[in-house]
Amino acid sequence: MARITITDVARMAGVSKATVSRVMNGNYGYIKDETREKVLDAIQKLEYRPSSVARSLASNRTQTTGILVSDVGNPFYANVIHGVEDVAFEHGYDLFLCNTNYDEERGLAIVQSLIDKRVDGVFIMSSSMSNDWIRELNKNSIPSVILDWQVTMEAPCVAEIQIDYEVGIKQAVEHLIELGHQRFAHISGPLSLETARDRKDAFVYHLAENGIDKDQIVIVEGDLKIEGGRKALPEILASPIKPTAIFTANDMTAMGVIGASRRANIRIPEDISLVGLDDTWLAAQMDPPLTTVALPNYYIGKLAMETLLKILERSKDNSEQIKEVVSTELVIRETTERQE
Amino acid sequence: MARITITDVARMAGVSKATVSRVMNGNYGYIKDETREKVLDAIQKLEYRPSSVARSLASNRTQTTGILVSDVGNPFYANVIHGVEDVAFEHGYDLFLCNTNYDEERGLAIVQSLIDKRVDGVFIMSSSMSNDWIRELNKNSIPSVILDWQVTMEAPCVAEIQIDYEVGIKQAVEHLIELGHQRFAHISGPLSLETARDRKDAFVYHLAENGIDKDQIVIVEGDLKIEGGRKALPEILASPIKPTAIFTANDMTAMGVIGASRRANIRIPEDISLVGLDDTWLAAQMDPPLTTVALPNYYIGKLAMETLLKILERSKDNSEQIKEVVSTELVIRETTERQE
DNA sequence: ATAGTTTCTGAAACCGGTTTCCTTTTCTGC
DNA sequence: GCAGAAAAGGAAACCGGTTTCAGAAACTAT
Secondary structure, three states, rough: OOOOOHHHHHHHHOOOOOOOOOOOOOOOOOOOOOHHHHHHHHHHHHHHOOHHHHHHHHHHHOEEEEEEOOOOOOHHHHHHHHHHHHHHOOOOEEEEEEEEEOOOOHHHHHHHHHHHHOOOEEEEEOOOOOOOHHHHHHHHOOOEEEEEOOOOOHHHOOEEEEHHHHHHHHHHHHHHHHHOOEEEEEOOOOOOOHHHHHHHHHHHHOOOOOOOHHHHHEEEEOOOOOOHHHHHHHHHHHHOOOOEEEEOOOOHHHHHHHHHHHHHOOOOOOOOEEEEEEEOHHHHHOOOOEEEEOOOHHHHHHHHHHHHHHHHHHOOOOHHHHEEEEEOEEEEEOOOOOOO | OOOOHHHHHHHHHOOOOHHHHHHHOOOOOOHHHHHHHHHHHHHHHHHOOOHHHHHHHOOOOOOEEEEEEEEOOOOOHHHHHHHHHHHHHHHEEEEEEEEOEEEEEEEEHHHHHHHHHHOOOOEEEEEOHHHHHHHHHHHHHHHHEEEEEOOOOOOOOEEEEEEEEEHHHHHHHHHHHOOOOOOOEEEEEOOOOHHHHHHHHHHHHHHHHOOOOOEEEEEEOOOOOHHHHHHHHHHHHOOOOOEEEEEEHHHHHHHHHHHHHHOOOOOOOOOEEEEEEEEOOOHHHOOOOOOEEEEHHHHHHHHHHHHHHHHOOOOOOOOOOOOOEEEOOOOOOOOOOOOO
């Protein structure tokens, strides 16, 4: 059974392809009600569905976007993806999901492939990425929305979604200070990442604001994964500073710390208080439930897709840069406790 | 800057479009080395990249697949997706990721959209699905690979990946019996799902094999999510049977049980032993680490993509049904303990 | 009745590739 | 040196839509 094409519909309705196309899209001129009926009828009878491929080629729009994340397995991304997808679905967009696996090379290959597929836009949410990606996208004038990354280059069609870590981290610090903590540790993300440095700096800065000197802070570099947290804990415990509170760069790292603490016979929060960052659904499921600096995960995804739609809808010459900022907020659960 | 097309390359190399196409694809006839060089040169100089869209339209192949999962947030799917993606990436395929959100309607809409996009194949890994999906795909002769679902209809282009729960569940039961347990509970998935009934039946069957009668088993229906496990525990505790061991339909449910047990002051495994099913990375991170019936998550994804490739490569008339079976295996961690 | 609009529709070009078909060129072997 | 086969590559049709352009039909105003 050959596939039904627009030509079949046109023949059955006794009109031209152009008319069928017009009926379907509503654009370009007027259609007599009677004709419209005939066409709609034929479409229905034949169960015709237009080929997105042909449509894309002709119209230069694919109704498709790509999203690059480090790893779908990270619940943070899962939430973001949901947000993107829900809005995309509503507007008839499909989503290529791509895991970079924290690998810049692979990411670039993916970007190239997305360009070849002529996606209408790309979301870059991979924590490790490279300016090359943006450069390639830009060269092909494919708009992109980038999460939490300072774009340092000339890039007209790039929207940024910035995360204001300051607010939430300030709250976290004040919370810990209030509980009487005086010596701290931070398990950061890979310090090659600006976002990791941002979080670390914000933490250190607000500690300073509260009279805590740098020499009361241990910083250990992690990897944003469980493993990093697990490995970091012994290092922190061995430090002469003897921190009583740990702030991790994300929830996964905190999860690693919780696991390691059990093995090391350290009680959380009695011996050490712990604050994560992300607030994925996992945070509430940990034992004890994790106090964490919450990012609006789902909302970030939603906002990203909405931003892309905005870019796609605006006129060609309006290329003002869009920059959105989302805030963060401390969610207190049970991994933080008063330190006597 | 207009996009570079095959025509530009042809002009620059002083050959016809056909030749350029042949050089790129290697098929159809012979090319003189000298000509090939000229073309390759032009391609390089112009940084030409062929449009996948045009290519798809002409060749009727999109190098694209779609995958339907219930929810990316579930670590089980995350692993499967990784498996699919890695193989897909290797072979130059891209992946539309679609969350059905456990909603059959939405799933059908997604399937339709994938058909319109003329994907080369579809993976159905959503726990709740409908025969309509397969019917639509079939009508458009789009091959599909279905995970853990008994296809009850005429469906030539459908491959199945079955999961042999028997083996692992048998091990789980024997493990529990060996530990001295005599009274059991099972938190199932929605019993409208065949896969949920399978797991339940296998559990009950093997208990019977070990001399445990039905009246020593409590069955509570869950939802394969954390919430279901949380809600089920009180019900189990209230039962006159007083089970000492719980087997859950998946790890997420087990996670819910662990959470609820803490609130109910029940110790796991001292008071109640717990066995999950899936063995996502989460299992090992729970507290205590979860004993669980392991599915080869990543391998399932890999196998699925490999199976699809096999279908796509075989000749048109060879339509024998492919059925793969993967096995399961008990992984013992720390949620099961001897019952005195 | 006629000119001037406005409404409606079809023919054909086009999007950027692939593939068929056929012609030309280059090799073989004798 | 020539016939026949093999190698090489071009012209054009095609994939299934969209969009331009122009002409026909229907409607207004005079």
